[in-house]
Amino acid sequence: MAGLVLASLFAGQSAPMARHLEKLDRGVVAVRTGAHEAFISWRLLGTDPSGLAFNVYRGATKLNAAPLTGATNFTDKAATAEAYSVRPVLNNAEQPAPASTPAWAQPYLRIPLQQPAGGTTVDGGTYTYTANDASAADLDGDGQYELVLKWDPSNSRDNGSAGVTGPVLLDAYRLDGTRLWRIDLGKNIRAGAHYTQFLVYYFDGDGRAELACKTADGTVDGAGKTLGDASKDYRSLLTPTDAPAVPNTRDARYGRILAGPEYFTVFDGRTGAALASAPYVPGRDPIDGWGG
Ligand SMILES: [Ca+2]
Ligand SMILES: [Ca+2]
Structure with missing residues (x-):
């Protein structure tokens, strides 16, 4: 009987409103900010699990000592012509990354x-x-x-x-x-x-x-x-x-x-x-x- 009462109470509650979200990718952008410097930034998505961290790579070289948390950007002080990739890290396991991104030569995108x-x-x-x-x-x-x-x-x-x-x-x-x-x-x-x-x-x-x-x-x-x-x-x-x-x-x-x-x-x-x-x-x- 108690179970029936509980079921009817829940049935009367409306489901939480579903939010319509953009389904965007990681959005990695790298911009040359000096002869040997590049600024890399990316998106933290609303659907990302809490505790997600990131590794930043220039070519095959990992640039950060420990997985990055607290910010979604990184400055590379030894930039070359190589492209960048940002790989999510969840529970110390590195996740697959999208294709690498070359740095823009100027601080804007030419379209x-x-x-x-x-x-x-x-x-x-x-x-x-x-x-x-x-x-x-x-x-x-x-x-x-x-x-x-x-x-x-x-x-x-x-x-x-x-x-x-x-x-x-x-x-x-x-x-x-x-x-x-x-x-x-x-x-x-x-x-x-x-x-x-x-x-x-x-x-x-x-x-x-x-x-x-x-x-x-x-x-x-x-x-x-x-x-x-x-x-x-x-x-x-x-x-x-x-x-x-x-x-x-x-x-x-x-x-x-x-x-x-x-x-x-x-x-x-x-x-x-x-x-x-x-x-x-x-x-x-x-x-x-x-x-x-
Ligand atoms: Ca549509
Ligand atoms: Ca599109």
Whole structure:
């Protein structure tokens, strides 16, 4: 009887909330900090057992006398061209290590980017692209971060100013510069610092991140598929489009996109393919309100 009562008590308790964790690797980074010196650092993971220590190797040479605890970095005072590895030590037993890591020659990582070609707007203005906001996440689940980068056209506009802009592009890169995909938000998403606040996050908790942002008719996803109706042009121009015309280029509406549907779209992090879209909230009206 007592056992039955206990069982029913436990059945009534809710299970502890499961945390969604990034599944990242050890993340060993080595940086040359002098002619004969290198700084090595690595991650202590939330899933590591307590009491875990580390050995640091340059090539086949172990650099620390006793397993390291209390910090996840080490300075090598006799650096050579050899690469580094960091091996966890649990209960005095050294664990396997991932591939060794060469030291960066400079105190930052160079990532080659594929700068998009510029273009010409309907009113003859030209634009080029510069790298803008970026977000880091593991897009493919291999334990290493990738970057999602927004390309900003040089004619991008703040919400408070009129004008036609070039399209906004979003690229995903591995840290070696391999491009995974490119999304073109299309003519119906205006370029500007306050239009595309993209999110890169583990939305479904499976260890691979997704991208989410505002899209519109004519957005082309990372797999080359067009969202919505590619023929639609909702820009406010001097001649009617799918939106009414405006009288001149000084009109506050000129170049803005004030008509047509907007969507909130989630993209697969590995491929850039659109997974799902829903109406974007808040809407743009009034244009001096939250959504304008
Ligand atoms: Ca990755
Ligand atoms: Ca995911």
